[in-house]
Amino acid sequence: MRAALKVLASRLLGGCVVLLIVAVMVFSLVHLASGDPIAVLLGDQATAADIAQVRAQYGLDRPLATQFFLWMGQVVQGNLGMSIFMQQPVAEVLWSRAEPTLMLATLSVLIATLIGVPCGVLAAVWRGSRTDQALSAVAMCAASVPSFWMGLILIRIFAVQLGWLPASGYGPPDAGLLEKLRHMILPSAVLGILNSALIIRFTRASMLDTLGEDYVRTARAKGLSEPAVIVRHVLRNALIPIVTVIGLTMALMIGGTVVTETVFNLPGVGGLVVRAVLRRDYPVIQGTLLVVAFIYVLINFMIDFLYTVIDPRIREAR
Incomplete structure (x- = not known):
């Protein structure tokens, strides 16, 4: 204790x-x-x-x-100052813009994880195969595509041509959660797809490091099925670097959604910071960056705690 x-x-x-x-x-x-x-x-x-x-x-x-x-x-004392231009406390200004940014970051990380971890596992299990090469090529392309370009392409396809989703905005002020989520599908897909590339590569590398361990061969020798070996022994022991990159992706999403929020006209923190910089609104810039830094520290603290949950040996070593 x-x-x-x-x-x-x-x-x-x-x-x-x-x-x-x-x-x-x-x-x-x-x-x-x-x-x-x-x-x-x-x-x-x-x-x-x-x-x-x-x-x-x-x-x-x-x-x-x-x-x-x-x-x-x-x-x-919990006071981030008063905005020079908006004549409001910086904390209130940030809180009014936090929901779109936090929702965008959370949904994007969820999409990136759902794409990145399974694809990384498959690429490692079938290493050297055409599936591995195809997934690695897709990850490389996704990492190279600018977010604003992919955003414009998705808007043209799903909003303009098909009319399935709204092209921009966050819905009317009285919009419900489902309507807001509907507006978040396209921007979240953009960031999720692009950031899944890093998770795919980290998952693949971590899985390959674990697949060669002695306990994996022992599990197979005991007659365990291949899915059980992959999930219970390989993936579980490869989770620490995967959790690390997912947590850092979440932190980067919160602090780096400016371009995507601009393309989709979302009233988030990114647009607030851009306008504050153009106006030289010192309190807003300082308060926002300090809050983002605090979120980075908090996420790293949570990742460190998850290490002890994933691997009990770390908890015992401490």
Whole structure:
């Protein structure tokens, strides 16, 4: 028990250090970049005195170190600041845009996993065959296709020509869950198909490493059926790198859906960040990137916990 608490405390401390480093880097890069959010807010007709007055209201005239420590003091209290342009708390702005992004990331990872793991298993079991070569070729092509191009192709086929699915948007404000899911099918398919390529390759490599182990030959010698050997012995022992890449894919989805959200006109976090960058809305940029970094840390923590569930030897070693 004491060892488990020690490991937990170590992971939490490491996560806090990562978030602090991210906060310093994000704050520095945002404030050192060219452009003034107040000048953008007030427009071309504003005088230097007007800009200076508003900068003082937002505390942007203070030294950068002072601004950073004031911001970190707010973050520790759960306050990500106030958006300069939307005049809303950053946390509320993010929460209003979080649902489409989280739904898109979750469905995309689900599709990528349902495609990637079975295809990777088949490619490993039938290594060297035409099936293996075909699946490897498909994975390579999927990894090379730009997401915006595939999105436009799927829109043309399933929305324009066949009329089966909506081309863009997230449905009306009062839309139910099924209607929202219907709008998410195409963007989720785009990201799911493209990101399944990495899962296929990792699954295949991990399965090939495990297939040559002595306990696999022993299981076959005992007369177990080939499906039982593959599922119970090979796949289970090959899950750790597979779970790792799936978790990292989920984290990348949350932080990297900007292009897909733009193509499908989804009101998600990606579009919010793009507009915040164009406007130099410092609090929104800083708050969003810090939240994304926190999600990365949380997902890595969950992956680390899953290791102990998948392989009891890791739990005993700790």
